[in-house]
Amino acid sequence: MEFNEIIERIVKSTNLSAEVLNSKINDKIAELDNLVSKEGAAHIIANELGVNLIDSDASQDFVNIKNLVGGLRNVIVLGKVTDTFPVTTFEKDGKKKQVGSLSLNDGTGFARVVFWDDSINIFKNIKENDIIKVINAYVKENKFGKLELHVSYRTKVRVNPDDIDPKSINATDKQSKAEFVDIVEIKPDSFVKCFGAIVQVYKKNIFFNVCPQCGKSIKSDEGLSMCSEHGKVSPSRKMFVTFVLDDGTGTIRCTSFGRDAEVIMGMPTIEAIKLADSHEDSTFPVDSIKSKILGKEVFIYGRTSLNTFTNSIEIITSRIVENIDYNVELKRIAEEVEFGDKN
Ligand SMILES: [Zn+2]
Incomplete structure (x- = not known):
């Protein structure tokens, strides 16, 4: 105000x-x-003076997704569901547990909303393009800066609330237009979404030089690093990784850059650079994490194309969402409950 x-x-x-x-x-x-x-x-x-400046129904009650930070409690977020990820059942201490999640976009950014146990019944009634209001959620941030809103027993979720005009949420997202496909059915030149496990990762140099100002790749000219726009620059390194995804119907080769590559590698670029430099081997980071990467389950969004050299279809990813690791998540929830009880 x-x-x-x-x-x-x-x-x-x-x-x-x-x-x-x-x-x-x-x-x-x-x-x-x-x-x-x-x-x-x-x-x-x-x-x-007893003057109330905050309207009970004001939009200020909401936190824009772009302003969320890890550790926030009791936040209210309003957005459009751009993706729902399937419910998974697993066993913990002999009890069956369920978890499901969705992607929420409020026009300022994305957050993943995670539903557990009792709240799974709410989740099952939510469809893509629904407007949801999440009240009293807890914000978690992973080390790549990706946000998760956790729905606990303290959280209320309103689906398509009467007082909200769906058009007021400007959540346009090309990702949401992607078709969920089996790998075996993937065709070139399309935008797809698929789910699978990483079964191979290529050992190679995973860095390339970019202009620190514009992020575009640079050319080497007589030993100098040249950006077509910014001239002579001292380059910074960006990460890219190539791997094979398997969904049970088939396999496909995928390449991820930047943030996506960090999610696949499970480490920030700066950490990978340190590893490579300390071993004087730019292929070392892949070697060091290979055993952790293989078997990792991910949702992949990306553009497909035909590699005319190998005559096979490949994906350049535009977004990667890791499947939930139950053991890690359960530990988190235990911590949250413990923390909540102390307050
Ligand atoms: Zn540049």
């Missing part, structure tokens, strides 16, 4: 003039040793 708007509201709900109010705000700033902004002081004054 803008400062002027706050002043207007306070003036409207009290008998104070704007002049008196402004001097009260200045006094408050002085009283707090200039630690607060004018807006902050106005909020404090409003509170002291």
